[in-house]
Amino acid sequence: xxxxxxxxxxxxxxxxxxxxxxxxxxxxxxxxxxxxxxxxxxxxxxxxxxxxxxxxxxxxxxxxxxxxxxxxxxxxxxxxxxxxxxxxxxxxxxxxxxxxxxxxxxxxxxxxxxxxxxxxxxxxxxxxxxxxxxxxxxxxxxxxxxxxxxxxxxxxxxxxxxxxxxxxxxxxxxxxxxxxxxxxxxxxxxxxxxxxxxxxxxxxxxxxxxxxxxxxxxxxxxxxxxxxxxxxxxxxxxxx
Amino acid sequence: xxxxxxxxxxxxxxxxxxxxxxxxxxxxxxxxxxxxxxxxxxxxxxxxxxxxxxxxxxxxxxxxxxxxxxxxxxxxxxxxxxxxxxxxxxxxxxxxxxxxxxxxxxxxxxxxxxxxxxxxxxxxxxxxxxxxxxxxxxxxxxxxxxxxxxxxxxxxxxxxxxxxxxxxxxxxxxxxxxxxxxxxxxxxxxxxxxxxxxxxxxxxxxxxxxxxxxxxxxxxxxxxxxxxxxxxxxxxxxxxxxxxxxxxxxx
Numbered sequence: 001x002x003x004x005x006x007x008x009x010x011x012x013x014x015x016x017x018x019x020x021x022x023x024x025x026x027x028x029x030x031x032x033x034x035x036x037x038x039x040x041x042x043x044x045x046x047x048x049x050x051x052x053x054x055x056x057x058x059x060x061x062x063x064x065x066x067x068x069x070x071x072x073x074x075x076x077x078x079x080x081x082x083x084x085x086x087x088x089x090x091x092x093x094x095x096x097x098x099x100x101x102x103x104x105x106x107x108x109x110x111x112x113x114x115x116x117x118x119x120x121x122x123x124x125x126x127x128x129x130x131x132x133x134x135x136x137x138x139x140x141x142x143x144x145x146x147x148x149x150x151x152x153x154x155x156x157x158x159x160x161x162x163x164x165x166x167x168x169x170x171x172x173x174x175x176x177x178x179x180x181x182x183x184x185x186x187x188x189x190x191x192x193x194x195x196x197x198x199x200x201x202x203x204x205x206x207x208x209x210x211x212x213x214x215x216x217x218x219x220x221x222x223x224x225x226x227x228x229x230x231x232x233x234x235x236x237x238x239x240x
Numbered sequence: 241x242x243x244x245x246x247x248x249x250x251x252x253x254x255x256x257x258x259x260x261x262x263x264x265x266x267x268x269x270x271x272x273x274x275x276x277x278x279x280x281x282x283x284x285x286x287x288x289x290x291x292x293x294x295x296x297x298x299x300x301x302x303x304x305x306x307x308x309x310x311x312x313x314x315x316x317x318x319x320x321x322x323x324x325x326x327x328x329x330x331x332x333x334x335x336x337x338x339x340x341x342x343x344x345x346x347x348x349x350x351x352x353x354x355x356x357x358x359x360x361x362x363x364x365x366x367x368x369x370x371x372x373x374x375x376x377x378x379x380x381x382x383x384x385x386x387x388x389x390x391x392x393x394x395x396x397x398x399x400x401x402x403x404x405x406x407x408x409x410x411x412x413x414x415x416x417x418x419x420x421x422x423x424x425x426x427x428x429x430x431x432x433x434x435x436x437x438x439x440x441x442x443x444x445x446x447x448x449x450x451x452x453x454x455x456x457x458x459x460x461x462x463x464x465x466x467x468x469x470x471x472x473x474x475x476x477x478x479x480x481x482x483x484x485x486x487x488x489x490x491x
Binding site for chain 1: 307310328329332335336339340342
């Protein structure tokens with residue numbers, strides 16, 4: 001089958017369709033670069049979506065939990081091996097993506113006789129200065145986009161993802177408190193999963209960060225940290 | 241007894257009485273003085289800054305109290321090259337486990353990991369140039385209590401009820417700590433300010449009797465490396481903080 005180019009292309013196209021279909025009900029994950037660090041958010045029902053990878057690295061992923069776990073383990077192993085062989089300073093998001101995560105995803109996507117990895121994600125790296133933070137949007141086929149606006153949204157609809165990124169980017173100023181930033185992230189999440197069109201409609205803000213029946217998972221890669229590990233769960237006071 | 245392993249060690253000039261002790265059977269390591277004791281706020285782990293090679297002062301800015309993770313400290317005594325590599329291995333191992341398993345490694349596993357590294361270092365220990373006798377301070381996740389452990393160079397671990405010391409100047413430190421434990425004031429009931437001053441005085445005492453111990457120099461605002469460990473994590477005391485506490489302690 002693979003020795004016939006047309007059938008190979010068809011198989012790849014079918015594979016894309018299959019993956020998109022499998023991911024259609026996955027809920028979005030978000031990351032925002034702020035003066036105090038990079039905030040990551042995911043909403044789950046028991047399964048985590050936001051993970052620490054290394055001292056200054058974290059990922060937020062959507063998709064099949066087993067596949068998320070496989071990619072997570074790959075990333076953690078590669079990061080620690082690199083950090084031990086060289087130095088923790090040398091472990092960067094770009095290196096991790098280019099040499100470990102993206103080749104693994106691309107390889108899995110193109111192995112048409114094996115089940116693909118059903119994962120999309122954001123990889124975040126906190127730097128000493130906010131301008132040097134790295135937010136990377138990684139697709140299931142291993143392609144990666146480095147985002148420069150300080151906001152990353154991973155969602156199964158590319159159009160809504162772009163609109164959500166635009167809305168968040170426009171609405172976030174450095175003067176906002178952490179609570180206000182998270183409120184906006186939660187509002188965008190609600191809007192994305194509500195199913196309606198995103199662009200051109202109002203986004204409702206809720207003072208409460210709770211989402212019924214689900215767990216809002218928040219973490220920060222803190223820019224200033226006393227320890228080498230900068231990743232910390234973010235716990236905000238809940239509004240009444 | 242030719243087959244007795246412990247009898248073999250002194251013949252090969254390996255460590256029997258602690259790293260860096262003076263004497264004909266000791267290796268030529270005069271690396272350090274580190275110690276740890278319980279105080280009211282947790283465990284205070286202290287060390288000087290000196291590393292020596294024979295009678296040569298190699299460095300007076302050596303960090304010997306190393307943070308392995310947010311709740312584990314290793315105080316290194318012995319061959320710095322081996323000890324620092326052990327610390328790096330443990331740091332990576334503990335953090336890898338925590339990140340991949342989404343929970344910290346148990347205290348027992350951490351202790352065993354260090355024990356295994358020491359045992360693997362047996363050739364260096366036997367040859368007399370790579371011996372390491374570290375102290376380990378960690379927090380048990382279930383009881384949330386901090387504990388001090390000391391090791392022999394072959395990897396046997398022992399929990400210290402109140403204090404432990406290692407390195408060439410540790411005999412003086414342990415003598416004073418034993419006196420205080422027996423006759424008071426008990427270090428275990430001391431607040432952190434008094435404990436910090438006690439640690440610096442202990443290092444001063446050790447330096448008086450051991451040329452390999454760097455000691456402290458309050459006039460130059462040169463104090464010990466001090467880290468407090470408890471269930472909240474690790475707190476380091478800067479030189480400025482120690483200088484202030486030292487001044488307050490003299491009033």
